Amino acid sequence: MKVTNKEIAEAINKTPSAISYLKKNNPNEFVILKLGVLCQKLNLDEDDLKAMHSLKQIELKKIAS
Secondary structure (H helix, E strand, O other): OOOOHHHHHHHHOOOHHHHHHHHHHOHHHHHHHHHHHHHHHOOOOHHHHHHHHHHHHHHHHHHHO
16 A cells, blocks of 8 residues: 655655655655654554564564474
8 A cells, every 4th residue: 555745744744845855855754754644544553553563573483493
């Protein structure tokens, strides 16, 4: 699923050009904002993210065994 600069801008009340600037100058913050918008679009909350993380850890343990 794609998240556009416009969607990020609308979510935090900034302009798309401000998001482009952020993407170039603070990529870590940009990624966090992008993930936040993606979670919102997918209707994921903190509990969902924790559950996905737990499932990923279980799969990694299976692969390592």
